[in-house]
Amino acid sequence: MRRFASVLAIAALTVALAACSAANAEGPTGPAASVDPGAVHIDAKDIAFTQSSVKAPAGRAFQIVFNNQDGAPHNVTILGPDGSAAFTGDVVTASSTTYSVPALKAGSYRFRCDIHPNMTGTLVVQ
Numbered sequence: 001m002r003r004f005a006s007v008l009a010i011a012a013l014t015v016a017l018a019a020c021s022a023a024n025a026e027g028p029t030g031p032a033a034s035v036d037p038g039a040v041h042i043d044a045k046d047i048a049f050t051q052s053s054v055k056a057p058a059g060r061a062f063q064i065v066f067n068n069q070d071g072a073p074h075n076v077t078i079l080g081p082d083g084s085a086a087f088t089g090d091v092v093t094a095s096s097t098t099y100s101v102p103a104l105k106a107g108s109y110r111f112r113c114d115i116h117p118n119m120t121g122t123l124v125v126q
């Protein structure tokens with residue numbers, strides 16, 4: 001009878017440990033909970049943006065997941081129709097970051113890297 005109780009205790013412990021590691025699997029190693037599934041994705045590789053044109057919703061804040069795959073530093077700056085910066089993202093090197101972009105009016109914008117102004121793309125806000 002004592003032996004049966006020990007087996008039960010070990011079984012209960014095993015279940016508790018399994019639940020613990022399952023919770024951990026969705027922690028730091030999983031995608032950040034703060035990234036919107038509808039986020040705009042822009043990648044940089046070989047001193048160029050991978051996407052020549054991306055779309056974002058008009059009139060509401062949105063996120064850009066910027067993945068710089070280069071060893072060179074890059075950022076994403078959004079230029080309004082008048083050429084002024086509507087948003088300037090932080091420079092990152094060989095890493096990914098999530099920018100929070102304020103609401104923009106509908107229209108066609110350009111985005112560029114401030115460090116490499118020949119890296120450009122089009123952001124269609126609609």
Ligand SMILES: [Cu+2]
Pocket residue numbers: 073074075113114115116119
């Ligand atoms: Cu750059």
